[in-house]
C-alpha cells in the first residue's frame with residue numbers, strides 16, 4: 001500500500017465551512033473541511049467543491065473561510081475545488097437558510113433551487129464589462145395610477161413597497177417602466193412571473209425600455225448551458241436586470257434595489273420541490289434582508305398581499321378614476337339558470353341570452369374571447385339557498401361528497417357534515433355543484449355561423465390573435481392576447497371555478513376572470529356566467545380586487561386560515577404520518593385536523609400503502625415555532641431511519 005502524499009493545510013484561514021449537497025434533515029448543518037495552500041486562492045465563499053462525506057464523493061459549496069473549526073476531531077481535506085466562480089453569494093446563502101427555516105426544509109434542498117447546475121464551459125467565457133445604466137423614464141409614464149410619478153422617483157432612491165393593482169392594457173410596458181426607473185439609478189432588479197409566455201412578453205418590453213443587452217431572461221427551458229451562461233452574467237455583475245420564472249427569485253444580481261412579482265396568486269409561483277416555498281413569500285424575505293423595494297403587481301390581489309397592506313409593510317398603487325373610466329370593460333353577470341338565448345344553435349351551445357348577445361355584438365367589432373374552464377376539478381358543495389361555498393362547521397374546511405350516494409365530508413378534518421347549516425344565510429340544504437355542460441367548438445361554430453373559431457388550451461396554446469372577428473375559445477390561463485384588445489369576452493361556467501373545494505377557490509376564480517377581462521378593450525363588454533350575488537362575482541362587476549382581498553383576509557382571520565394563521569400539511573402513509581405527528585412537540589395553540597385520504601401520493605411513498613393527509617393549524621404568531629417543531633421531528637425520523645416518506649408543506653398554495 002502506498003501512502004498518499006501528506007497534505008498541508010493552507011497558511012491562512014485553512015478551514016472551509018461548507019454547505020454539503022445532502023438533504024437528510026438530521027445532517028442539515030454546515031461542515032468544516034481543510035483546504036490546502038494550492039486550493040486556498042480558488043476556495044472562496046460561494047465556490048463549489050467536491051468532498052468525501054460518509055464514504056462518498058459529494059458536491060458542496062464554500063460558505064465561509066475561517067481560522068479554526070468549532071467542531072472536535074480531525075478534519076478531512078476538500079478533495080477538489082471546482083472552478084473559481086462564486087455561485088452562492090453571502091446574500092443568497094443567508095436567504096436560503098432563512099427560507100429553509102421558514103418552510104421546515106434543509107439548506108441543501110433550497111440551495112439546489114437557488115443555484116443552477118454547473119456547466120464548466122460557460123465559466124471559461126470571457127468576462128464582459130458591466131452594462132451602463134439605461135436613461136430614466138419620464139415621470140408621467142405611469143399616469144394611469146394615482147401617485148405613479150412619486151413611485152417612479154422613489155424607485156431611484158428609496159425602497160418603495162407596493163401592491164400594484166394594474167389596469168387592463170400594456171402591463172409589460174408599465175412593469176418595464178418601473179424596472180427602468182430602478183435600473184437607471186444603477187440598481188439591480190429581479191422580476192419574477194409565472195410562466196414562459198409572461199417572460200417572453202416582458203423580455204420584449206425590457207428590450208424596448210432598457211435597450212438591448214441590459215437584462216437577461218432566465219427560464220427552465222433554456223437548456224443547462226445557456227441557463228448557466230446567463231446566470232453567470234448576473235453573478236459576475238455584467239447584467240443587473242433579470243426577468244424569469246420561479247427560480248429567478250434567487251438570481252444573485254449586484255446592488256439589488258427592486259424585486260417585482262407579477263400575479264402572485266398563480267400557483268406556478270409555488271415551488272413544487274421541497275421545501276415548497278412560494279415566490280411571493282421569498283420575495284418579501286429577500287426585500288426585507290436586502291433593504292430593497294418590492295412591487296407585487298397584478299390584475300388580482302391575494303389575501304396575503306392584503307395583509308401586507310393592512311400591516312402597512314406595503315402601500316398601494318391604484319388606478320386613477322379617469323383611467324378606470326377609460327380603460328375598464330363593462331362587466332355584467334348572468335346566472336346559468338337564466339333564460340337561454342332564443343336561437344336554436346345558441347341553445348345547443350347552452351348560452352344565456354346576455355352572453356350570446358354580447359358575443360354577437362362583439363363579433364361585429366373584432367375578436368371575442370370565450371373562457372371555458374377545464375373539466376376534472378373535483379366538484380365541491382354550496383349552500384342551495386345563497387350559493388356560497390359550504391364550509392365545515394368544525395374547522396372551516398371545504399366540504400365535498402366522496403361519491404354521489406355518500407354524505408358530505410370535510411376535505412380537511414374528515415368529519416361528516418350531518419347537521420350542516422350555511423354560515424352565511426343559516427339554511428340547511430346543500431347543493432352539489434353542476435359539473436358544467438360539455439360544449440364543443442363545433443357547437444360554438446354553429447351558434448355563430450360564418451365566424452372563424454380558434455381554440456387555445458391544453459397542448460396547443462395560442463400566444464396572440466389579430467383584430468379580425470373570430471371566436472377565441474380558451475381555458476383559463478391560456479388566453480391569447482388580442483393585438484387591439486378583444487371586443488368582448490364571455491366567461492362561462494363560473495361555478496366550476498368557484499366551487500372547487502379549496503381554500504383559495506373564490507380568489508382563484510376572480511383572478512382567472514380578471515386576467516381574461518383585462519384582455520378586453522376599454523368599454524368592451526364582459527359577461528360572466530355566475531351568480532351575481534357572490535363576492536368574487538361582485539368584485540369582478542365592480543372591478544375591485546382590493547375590496548375582495550380585504551374581505552377574504554377578514555374571513556380567513558375568522559377561520560384561522562393562512563395568511564392569518566399558519567398551516568402545515570403532512571402527506572404520506574398512515575404509519576409515517578402518525579409517526580411524525582407523535583414526534584411533534586407542537587405549540588399550545590396548535591390544532592391537528594384529519595386524517596383524510598390524500599388526493600395525490602407523495603414521492604417516495606411505499607407501494608401498497610394508501611396516502612393520507614393531516615393538517616396542523618396554529619395562530620400566525622406561532623408559525624415559526626411550528627416550523628421548528630416540524631423540522632426537529634423530521635430530523636429525528638431521518639436519524640433513526642424511520643420508514644416511509646412524509647411530504648411536509650407549510651401554507652400550501654393549493655389546500656383542497
Ligand SMILES: [Zn+2]
Nearest residue numbers: 383386422425
Ligand atoms: Zn346560504
Ligand SMILES: [Zn+2]
Nearest residue numbers: 392395410413
Ligand atoms: Zn372540517
